[in-house]
Amino acid sequence: MPVRLARRFRFSSSHLYRRPEWSEEENFRRFGKCANLPGHGHNYRLTVTVGGEVDPATGFVAELQGLDELVGREVLDRLDHHHLNDVIPEFAAGRQLPTSENLALWIADRLNRKLPAELRLISVLVAEDEDLAAEWLRD
Amino acid sequence: MPVRLARRFRFSSSHLYRRPEWSEEENFRRFGKCANLPGHGHNYRLTVTVGGEVDPATGFVAELQGLDELVGREVLDRLDHHHLNDVIPEFAAGRQLPTSENLALWIADRLNRKLPAELRLISVLVAEDEDLAAEWLRD
Amino acid sequence: MPVRLARRFRFSSSHLYRRPEWSEEENFRRFGKCANLPGHGHNYRLTVTVGGEVDPATGFVAELQGLDELVGREVLDRLDHHHLNDVIPEFAAGRQLPTSENLALWIADRLNRKLPAELRLISVLVAEDEDLAAEWLRD
Amino acid sequence: MPVRLARRFRFSSSHLYRRPEWSEEENFRRFGKCANLPGHGHNYRLTVTVGGEVDPATGFVAELQGLDELVGREVLDRLDHHHLNDVIPEFAAGRQLPTSENLALWIADRLNRKLPAELRLISVLVAEDEDLAAEWLRD
Amino acid sequence: MPVRLARRFRFSSSHLYRRPEWSEEENFRRFGKCANLPGHGHNYRLTVTVGGEVDPATGFVAELQGLDELVGREVLDRLDHHHLNDVIPEFAAGRQLPTSENLALWIADRLNRKLPAELRLISVLVAEDEDLAAEWLRD
Amino acid sequence: MPVRLARRFRFSSSHLYRRPEWSEEENFRRFGKCANLPGHGHNYRLTVTVGGEVDPATGFVAELQGLDELVGREVLDRLDHHHLNDVIPEFAAGRQLPTSENLALWIADRLNRKLPAELRLISVLVAEDEDLAAEWLRD
Numbered sequence: 001m002p003v004r005l006a007r008r009f010r011f012s013s014s015h016l017y018r019r020p021e022w023s024e025e026e027n028f029r030r031f032g033k034c035a036n037l038p039g040h041g042h043n044y045r046l047t048v049t050v051g052g053e054v055d056p057a058t059g060f061v062a063e064l065q066g067l068d069e070l071v072g073r074e075v076l077d078r079l080d081h082h083h084l085n086d087v088i089p090e091f092a093a094g095r096q097l098p099t100s101e102n103l104a105l106w107i108a109d110r111l112n113r114k115l116p117a118e119l120r121l122i123s124v125l126v127a128e129d130e131d132l133a134a135e136w137l138r139d
Numbered sequence: 140m141p142v143r144l145a146r147r148f149r150f151s152s153s154h155l156y157r158r159p160e161w162s163e164e165e166n167f168r169r170f171g172k173c174a175n176l177p178g179h180g181h182n183y184r185l186t187v188t189v190g191g192e193v194d195p196a197t198g199f200v201a202e203l204q205g206l207d208e209l210v211g212r213e214v215l216d217r218l219d220h221h222h223l224n225d226v227i228p229e230f231a232a233g234r235q236l237p238t239s240e241n242l243a244l245w246i247a248d249r250l251n252r253k254l255p256a257e258l259r260l261i262s263v264l265v266a267e268d269e270d271l272a273a274e275w276l277r278d
Numbered sequence: 279m280p281v282r283l284a285r286r287f288r289f290s291s292s293h294l295y296r297r298p299e300w301s302e303e304e305n306f307r308r309f310g311k312c313a314n315l316p317g318h319g320h321n322y323r324l325t326v327t328v329g330g331e332v333d334p335a336t337g338f339v340a341e342l343q344g345l346d347e348l349v350g351r352e353v354l355d356r357l358d359h360h361h362l363n364d365v366i367p368e369f370a371a372g373r374q375l376p377t378s379e380n381l382a383l384w385i386a387d388r389l390n391r392k393l394p395a396e397l398r399l400i401s402v403l404v405a406e407d408e409d410l411a412a413e414w415l416r417d
Numbered sequence: 418m419p420v421r422l423a424r425r426f427r428f429s430s431s432h433l434y435r436r437p438e439w440s441e442e443e444n445f446r447r448f449g450k451c452a453n454l455p456g457h458g459h460n461y462r463l464t465v466t467v468g469g470e471v472d473p474a475t476g477f478v479a480e481l482q483g484l485d486e487l488v489g490r491e492v493l494d495r496l497d498h499h500h501l502n503d504v505i506p507e508f509a510a511g512r513q514l515p516t517s518e519n520l521a522l523w524i525a526d527r528l529n530r531k532l533p534a535e536l537r538l539i540s541v542l543v544a545e546d547e548d549l550a551a552e553w554l555r556d
Numbered sequence: 557m558p559v560r561l562a563r564r565f566r567f568s569s570s571h572l573y574r575r576p577e578w579s580e581e582e583n584f585r586r587f588g589k590c591a592n593l594p595g596h597g598h599n600y601r602l603t604v605t606v607g608g609e610v611d612p613a614t615g616f617v618a619e620l621q622g623l624d625e626l627v628g629r630e631v632l633d634r635l636d637h638h639h640l641n642d643v644i645p646e647f648a649a650g651r652q653l654p655t656s657e658n659l660a661l662w663i664a665d666r667l668n669r670k671l672p673a674e675l676r677l678i679s680v681l682v683a684e685d686e687d688l689a690a691e692w693l694r695d
Numbered sequence: 696m697p698v699r700l701a702r703r704f705r706f707s708s709s710h711l712y713r714r715p716e717w718s719e720e721e722n723f724r725r726f727g728k729c730a731n732l733p734g735h736g737h738n739y740r741l742t743v744t745v746g747g748e749v750d751p752a753t754g755f756v757a758e759l760q761g762l763d764e765l766v767g768r769e770v771l772d773r774l775d776h777h778h779l780n781d782v783i784p785e786f787a788a789g790r791q792l793p794t795s796e797n798l799a800l801w802i803a804d805r806l807n808r809k810l811p812a813e814l815r816l817i818s819v820l821v822a823e824d825e826d827l828a829a830e831w832l833r834d
Contacts, residue, residue: 002278003240008270012824014709014736014778019474030475032482033776040776041709041736043824057158058169059238061273065171081728081735083709099476101420129707129738131425134478139419141556142518147548151407153292153319153361172359179359180292180319182407196436197447198516200551204449220311220318222292268290268321280834281796286826297613308614310621335714336725337794339829343727377615379559409564412617417558429685431570431597431639450637457637458570458597460685498589498596500570546568546599575752586753588760655754657698687703690756695697 004122005061006049009071011080014041015098039083042128044103046075048111049123062119074110079103100126100134108136143261144200145188148210150219153180154237178222181267183242185214187250188262201258213249218242239265239273247275282400283339284327287349289358292319293376317361320406322381324353326389327401340397352388357381378404378412386414421539422478423466426488428497431458432515456500459545461520463492465528466540479536491527496520517543517551525553560678561617562605565627567636570597571654595639598684600659602631604667605679618675630666635659656682656690664692699817700756701744704766706775709736710793734778737823739798741770743806744818757814769805774798795821795829803831 016039017031027035034040048071052061078087084098085091088106091098108124115121120138127133155178156170166174173179187210191200217226223237224230227245230237247263254260259277266272294317295309305313312318326349330339356365362376363369366384369376386402393399398416405411433456434448444452451457465488469478495504501515502508505523508515525541532538537555544550572595573587583591590596604627608617634643640654641647644662647654664680671677676694683689711734712726722730729735743766747756773782779793780786783801786793803819810816815833822828 002276003243004274004276005240006272006274010824012735012737014734017475030480036776038733038778038781039709039736040707040778041734041738042707043736043738054238054240054244056235058156059236059241061240063169064271081731083733083735086733096473097476099471101422101471101478102476104420105471129705132481133423135421135423137419137421141554142521143552143554144518145550145552149407151318151320153317175359177316177361177364178292178319179290179361180317180321181290182319182321193516193518193522195513197434198514198519200518202447203549220314222316222318225316268288280832281799282830282832283796284828284830295614308619332794332796332800334791336712337792337797339796341725342827374612375615377610379561379610379617380615382559383610410620411562413560413562415558415560427685429596429598431595453637455594455639455642456570456597457568457639458595458599459568460597460599498592500594500596503594546566573753586758652751653754655749657700657749657756658754660698661749688759689701691699691701693697693699 002051003054003061004049004051005067006047006123007062007064007067007071009046009048009076011044011046011076012041013044013079013082013084014039015084016040017097017099019097020094039085044079045127046071046107047123047125047127048107048121049125050115050119051122052119066116067119070114071111074114075107100128100132104134104136141190142193142200143188143190144206145186145262146201146203146206146210148185148187148215150183150185150215151180152183152218152221152223153178154223155179156236156238158236159233178224183218184266185210185246186262186264186266187246187260188264189254189258190261191258205255206258209253210250213253214246239267239271243273243275280329281332281339282327282329283345284325284401285340285342285345285349287324287326287354289322289324289354290319291322291357291360291362292317293362294318295375295377297375298372317363322357323405324349324385325401325403325405326385326399327403328393328397329400330397344394345397348392349389352392353385378406378410382412382414419468420471420478421466421468422484423464423540424479424481424484424488426463426465426493428461428463428493429458430461430496430499430501431456432501433457434514434516436514437511456502461496462544463488463524464540464542464544465524465538466542467532467536468539469536483533484536487531488528491531492524517545517549521551521553558607559610559617560605560607561623562603562679563618563620563623563627565602565604565632567600567602567632568597569600569635569638569640570595571640572596573653573655575653576650595641600635601683602627602663603679603681603683604663604677605681606671606675607678608675622672623675626670627667630670631663656684656688660690660692697746698749698756699744699746700762701742701818702757702759702762702766704741704743704771706739706741706771707736708739708774708777708779709734710779711735712792712794714792715789734780739774740822741766741802742818742820742822743802743816744820745810745814746817747814761811762814765809766806769809770802795823795827799829799831 017034090096096102104124104126123137125135156173229235235241243263243265262276264274295312368374374380382402382404401415403413434451507513513519521541521543540554542552573590646652652658660680660682679693681691712729785791791797799819799821818832820830
């Protein structure tokens with residue numbers, strides 16, 4: 001019985017897009033006002049979708065209490081009310097910019113390592129506003 | 140031409156989560172305030188997605204009037220403004236709890252039996268609030 | 279400096295409309311499916327608006343932590359995941375029905391007694407769904 | 418690394434459903450008030466989803482500036498604040514009616530021809546209101 | 557006891573802004589693409605707010621069934637799935653343009669004449685999209 | 696004829712709450728995670744409500760093009776994609792913290808000085824997320 005559960009979370013963070021090896025002009029040409037120092041921010045919405053068997057006793061694919069704790073500890077505590085360029089090693093080292101795409105990949109990687117074995121991560125969708133969202137989707 | 144049509148419906152129902160063979164403590168440990176007697180409620184949103192050929196005359200995958208009547212008769216009339224633990228035999232007999240997962244499966248089973256042959260049920264998504272949704276998705 | 283702060287809360291509760299001294303026919307004629315036994319439910323949204331001076335040190339009209347605790351203790355703990363006909367004395371005694379209007383009045387009365395003196399309750403708005411809201415508004 | 422980017426656009430247009438070779442009665446029987454002359458309108462939301470590799474330098478699957486210009490020029494400039502029955506040749510010639518299904522197919526065809534080679538069009542979703550959406554989805 | 561009830565309705569209509577005594581250039585200078593022939597459309601949301609005494613028997617300020625019928629008959633049947641420039645005499649005669657402001661005034665005038673005596677019309681808010689709304693508000 | 700027009704704008708900014716003369720402990724006790732360095736951010740929504748006479752020729756209370764330009768130049772260009780603690784003198788000098796309350800007051804003051812004489816500023820509402828909004832309201 002293929003059933004999925006989609007759970008939405010929220011976090012409010014700041015970020016900016018800049019590559020230090022590029023000139024000011026190049027940064028603004030590619031990133032527009034997203035290159036402004038010292039950054040700006042968003043109310044992010046994160047939707048985590050998992051699949052699995054429905055537990056016949058509870059009717060749940062996933063126990064929400066456990067899922068919420070996991071996403072809270074592994075993701076929200078790290079990102080919420082922080083500056084995204086600082087708090088993830090790949091971003092802080094300048095190897096990656098904190099785009100919604102890279103956030104979705106980082107969150108998916110983190111949750112894939114920690115989800116209980118009976119749950120399968122299907123999708124991680126990161127929306128920075130009503131009009132833009134990036135999604136990691138299992139092949 | 141793969142085209143899908145997603146139609147959203149609403150119903151307002153009450154429910155609670157309890158297993159009679161469990162102790163009070165176990166029920167509250169697993170279900171939290173969702174175990175409170177005699178229940179609580181939600182404004183549910185139901186999104187039914189069907190696929191099919193676009194009718195060249197009308198440009199429709201599905202005639203909305205017929206789809207709305209079917210979902211109204213088979214689903215909404217049974218659930219809307221009712222107590223979910225009472226109105227579905229599997230729930231009333233205590234074999235299943237009225238979670239969003241079980242609702243999605245029950246609705247999908249019901250619509251799969253009744254949809255006209257030219258329509259293929261793709262997904263049944265049941266959201267109990269803005270942050271939690273269960274989805275039955277055709278393999 | 280007239281500044282107001284509007285804070286939104288959510289609770290999920292069940293209720294029904296019935297007057298025991300009325301016949302079945304009269305109850306359904308007046309209340310429609312809202313008279314169905316044993317009830318149905320909603321995701322309520324509650325917006326509490328307060329006015330006051332902006333504290334020059336913090337820039338706040340109201341400290342959110344205190345406001346959230348007050349509304350949580352006085353209102354949400356009483357209503358959330360409960361059956362509204364049971365949990366408020368006026369409703370349980372059958373003197374009032376748990377409409378959005380009566381909920382707004384009950385919440386306004388309760389908050390008016392407990393709000394700190396420097397805050398003035400301006401409005402209590404109770405919405406049972408996207409299309410219906412009742413508001414108590416200070417004269 | 419499978420990452421998708423979903424970008425939402427809006428346009429406000431008018432349309433109506435009528436087949437000239439059908440009688441008035443037949444048009445109203447099939448299309449209801451959507452057959453009213455000279456038409457009605459909607460605030461459409463269009464969600465374009467593309468897939469591709471994440472550019473290691475920018476962290477983007479797609480440069481938004483280019484995607485927005487493309488959709489603006491190829492789609493929005495043609496549809497926004499226009500009467501849909503007039504502005505697309507298949508619709509104007511009476512070969513197709515301007516349903517959400519046909520709009521999704523027309524937009525998908527148009528974007529498939531013009532998207533840069535490194536992007537893959539995954540989905541075109543056209544919603545005429547909160548409750549009805551048609552989606553072209555790549556097989 | 558000052559209680560208000562806000563009820564939301566929806567209608568989907570088309571319109572355009574043009575003054576026949578103005579040149580093409582002047583029409584486009586003032587109205588932009590809203591002057592495009594033969595028009596465009598919106599999903600309008602209409603919020604009607606009424607005030608009154610709470611009926612002690614029902615807990616209602618207004619019986620929804622009666623309010624919905626009144627607004628349906630007096631307003632929605634006239635506007636929904638129609639072209640606004642045609643269906644209101646002041647608009648059809650070219651004396652007024654079908655802006656949200658003029659719609660709010662027309663609806664308020666119509667409801668003020670027909671509301672039962674125990675209800676007081678407080679506000680008529682007409683929103684043509686998420687970002688623009690006009691409101692008639694009782695002095 | 697009392698008619699109001701409400702226009703919604705959006706901006707994405709970062710901010711933090713800290714008083715330099717307070718200890719770390721005091722800052723976190725009062726501001727919680729809003730005191731985190733170097734800040735976090737939000738998608739702000741700004742609703743500007745103006746009142747005035749309906750122009751008989753256009754049916755407008757306010758010409759949107761002019762209103763949008765004014766708010767863009769006076770407010771959005773200053774705040775959008777910037778760090779709010781930096782861009783307003785009162786905030787940068789540490790005299791005020793960039794709360795929604797202070798933003799509403801700053802925006803209201805700025806618009807009151809620049810609105811054309813025929814428009815009256817009624818309200819400036821600043822919402823930092825779905826659940827919190829501050830409003831300056833004309834007495």
